[in-house]
Amino acid sequence: MNLNSDDIEIEEVLYRYFRKELSAREVTDVEAWVEVSPENQRVFDEAQLMFLDMKGLSYYKNLDIQDVDLSWEKFKKENNVRSIQEAPSSSFNLLRYAASIVLVIGAAIGIYYYQNRVEEITIASAEEVRELTLPDGSSISLNENASIKYREPFQNNERRVLLNGEAYFEVAKIEKRPFVVEVGDAEVRVLGTKFYIDRPETTSLSVQVEEGRVLISYNDLHQIVETGQTLTLDMEEDSLIETEDETGITSFWKTRRLVFRVTSIEDVVNIVNEAYGTSIQLQGSTEGCALTVTFDDESLENVLEIISSTLNYELVEDGASYILKGNDCQ
Amino acid sequence: MALFKDTAQFEMAYKQYFSMLVGFSFQYVEDSDVAEDVVQEVFSNLWNQSDHLEVKTNVKSYLFGAVRNACLNHLRHLKVVESHAQASMQVEESDQTTFMEMDELREKLESALKQLPEKRRQIFEMSRFEDKKYHEIAEELDISIKTVETQMSRALKVMREVLGSYLVYLIIFTLIMLLEGCRGKI
Numbered sequence: 012m013n014l015n016s017d018d019i020e021i022e023e024v025l026y027r028y029f030r031k032e033l034s035a036r037e038v039t040d041v042e043a044w045v046e047v048s049p050e051n052q053r054v055f056d057e058a059q060l061m062f063l064d065m066k067g068l069s070y071y072k073n074l075d076i077q078d079v080d081l082s083w084e085k086f087k088k089e090n091n092v093r094s095i096q097e098a099p100s101s102s103f104n105l106l107r108y109a110a111s112i113v114l115v116i117g118a119a120i121g122i123y124y125y126q127n128r129v130e131e132i133t134i135a136s137a138e139e140v141r142e143l144t145l146p147d148g149s150s151i152s153l154n155e156n157a158s159i160k161y162r163e164p165f166q167n168n169e170r171r172v173l174l175n176g177e178a179y180f181e182v183a184k185i186e187k188r189p190f191v192v193e194v195g196d197a198e199v200r201v202l203g204t205k206f207y208i209d210r211p212e213t214t215s216l217s218v219q220v221e222e223g224r225v226l227i228s229y230n231d232l233h234q235i236v237e238t239g240q241t242l243t244l245d246m247e248e249d250s251l252i253e254t255e256d257e258t259g260i261t262s263f264w265k266t267r268r269l270v271f272r273v274t275s276i277e278d279v280v281n282i283v284n285e286a287y288g289t290s291i292q293l294q295g296s297t298e299g300c301a302l303t304v305t306f307d308d309e310s311l312e313n314v315l316e317i318i319s320s321t322l323n324y325e326l327v328e329d330g331a332s333y334i335l336k337g338n339d340c341q
Numbered sequence: 342m343a344l345f346k347d348t349a350q351f352e353m354a355y356k357q358y359f360s361m362l363v364g365f366s367f368q369y370v371e372d373s374d375v376a377e378d379v380v381q382e383v384f385s386n387l388w389n390q391s392d393h394l395e396v397k398t399n400v401k402s403y404l405f406g407a408v409r410n411a412c413l414n415h416l417r418h419l420k421v422v423e424s425h426a427q428a429s430m431q432v433e434e435s436d437q438t439t440f441m442e443m444d445e446l447r448e449k450l451e452s453a454l455k456q457l458p459e460k461r462r463q464i465f466e467m468s469r470f471e472d473k474k475y476h477e478i479a480e481e482l483d484i485s486i487k488t489v490e491t492q493m494s495r496a497l498k499v500m501r502e503v504l505g506s507y508l509v510y511l512i513i514f515t516l517i518m519l520l521e522g523c524r525g526k527i
Contacts (some may be wrong), residue, residue, distance in 0.1 A: 022501060023494035032474065058497075060413070061504060067368045067409060068450055069470040079356045086355065086381060090388050092348060139459070144471060267483065308483050 025058040130163045136176075140264060145170070148183035149190060154264045174208060179265050181205045182223075197229040197244060206236075207262050217243040217254060219261045227251065258282050267308040276300040276322065280335065283318075287311045290332055297337035354400055355384055362408050369412035379415060383407045405443030453503035457496050464489055465496040 021044075027033050028041045045055045086092065134143055135158035144150045146163060147170050153159065157176025165171065170190045182190045182201050192199040194208060194216050204223025210216055218227055219241040227234050229244055234251045236242045241261060243254045256262075259270050263286045271279055279302050280293050289311060300322055306314050315333055319326040325336040345351040359380060366376040383404065454462055464482070467473045468489075475493075479486045 020494060022497040023490060026493065026497055057501065061497075061501060063369050063413075063416075064409070064446060065450065065469050067365055067412075068447055069368075069472075079359045082359055082377070082381070083352065083355055086384060089381075090385055092351075092388065142463075142467070142471070150471075 021054065022058060025055060026062060029059060029062040131160065132163050133158060133160045135159075145172070147185060147188075147190075150181045152179040152265055154178060177207070177209050177264070179205070179207045179262065195246065197227065197246065199225050199227050201225040207265075209261050211243070214246045215243060216246070217241055217261065219256060221262075260285055269306045269314075271302045271304050273301045273303050276302060276318075276335075276337065279318065283311075283314060287314075291315070292329070292332070292334045293337060294334055295337040296339050298339040300337065300340035351388065354404075358401060358404050359384075362404060365405060366408050366412050369409065370415055375415065379411045380408055383411055399444075402442040402444040406446065409443070409446070449504060450500075453500045456499055456503055461492045461496050464492045465500075468493060 024033070024037070024041065028038065033041065045051050134141070134153070136153040136155055138155060140155060141153045142150065143153070143159075145161065147165070149170070151159060151172075154177035157174070157178055159175070159178065160173040161171065165188075168188055170185070170188055171193065172191070173193045180190075180192070180201075182204055190201045192201075192208065194210075197216055199206075199208065199218055201223065204225060205221040206223075206225055207219040207221070208216065209219070216227075218225060218236050220236045220238055222238055224238065225236050227236060227242060227244060229246065229251075230249065232244070232249065232251055234242060241254045241256045242251055244251050257270065257272065258274070259266060259268050260282050263269060269282065269286060271282075274282075276297050277293065280291055283289070284291055302318065302321065304317065304321070306317070309317070315326055315335070318324065319335060322340065323338055327334045327336060345354070362380045362383070363373075363376050366379045367373060370376050370379065386407070387404070454465070457465060464478055467478045467481070468475070473481070475486050475489045478484075478489050482489075
């Protein structure tokens with residue numbers, strides 16, 4: 012590790028130093044470097060303050076429950092805080108007494124509601140995929156133009172969120188507090204797992220489970236989806252069917268990955284169009300053409316380049332879109 | 342009392358913010374007893390001096406700012422104690438009225454974040470706010486660890502440039518520390 016190269020590297024190394032992600036040897040190097048000059052010490056101090064503030068601010072948004080009443084009692088004792096005012100002594104006593112009781116009750120109700128107030132929180136993604144963490148530690152990736160709504164704190168011993176659009180969930184496992192996603196009239200109930208929710212149509216919903224199991228409920232339909240399964244609910248037909256997603260199109264928006272195994276070129280083009288939101292056309296004769304390839308975070312141009320060169324097709328630009336001109340593959 | 346109409350109002354603020362503040366304070370001092378003491382101390386100052394305090398935005402922002410300040414004081418104290426273990430001396434309590442309120446600090450950090458290009462900000466936030474390790478970020482975004490490292494160092498550099506003026510605060514802090522150090526030796 013060279014700490015004397017330039018500022019860029021030092022900032023980053025210090026960052027990992029504060030995160031305690033450096034090896035023992037690197038830690039010694041950093042500490043020796045700090046001793047070299049007051050300037051180094053200053054850089055170190057600034058980096059530490061920035062680190063602490065960012066840490067504090069990321070916590071600032073979350074909450075945590077402590078025994079507040081106990082600490083308030085302690086505080087009152089130490090600071091001579093008197094909650095009840097001076098003792099009544101005149102003939103107005105009764106009236107004043109009554110009035111103060113009303114006040115105390117009023118304040119108590121006020122405090123009760125203030126502390127127990129429930130906030131409704133809405134988080135939406137716009138043009139970009141958005142990652143967020145819920146107060147229970149579960150994390151959600153919202154696909155473009157999706158939103159979730161939930162109550163803070165969660166109510167009735169369950170973690171219920173309302174979903175609009177598509178999302179990927181990694182649910183923190185908390186026994187006896189099920190995680191429930193409401194999608195229209197349908198409900199997906201889980202205990203700690205990773206899964207995608209997709210909306211191929213406004214009247215359908217598909218759930219792909221990456222880890223664990225989830226329960227889909229819609230009216231009287233209930234079905235458990237196991238790891239690796241994808242189930243599609245058709246709300247108009249009242250049906251639930253298992254669907255295959257070998258290509259990974261369901262989760263493409265998050266993984267940026269497509270897998271084709273001896274897939275016909277027609278299917279490949281359809282799936283690429285769906286994934287990239289394009290309308291690439293296939294022309295010419297494509298008899299017997301199939302592809303086996305994995306695209307990992309490739310640009311559309313690269314994908315088309317690979318397809319056309321593999322199958323010996325011609326790639327033609329057509330305004331903002333492309334045309335693939337095929338040759339038979341037999 | 343200028344800030345609070347009565348005890349009940351103060352009690353309400355105490356009960357509403359106490360846990361949040363302790364959690365927040367813990368992020369700085371990493372010791373739950375100290376975190377709680379710091380928060381009690383801040384409330385105690387607020388209770389005893391609320392006539393003289395100037396609150397710029399709101400009580401919540403004031404409280405978080407005051408807790409942050411008290412935590413930094415505590416850390417500074419630790420550092421001084423550590424480097425001059427034998428010299429018995431007192432670190433003066435800094436003037437509680439001059440510090441940055443939380444809303445100001447948050448605005449500064451957010452405007453610094455906004456300067457980052459989208460991808461870099463994403464990587465930075467995953468590391469800093471979601472507490473993910475470099476290899477986890479690399480895996481999740483399907484990029485190399487080296488790329489995460491480069492993006493992080495660029496992000497940190499920009500953040501520091503944008504936050505430069507507020508970091509001056511810390512330089513004063515270091516100067517005080519040096520002065521304390523001299524006094525310790527005399």
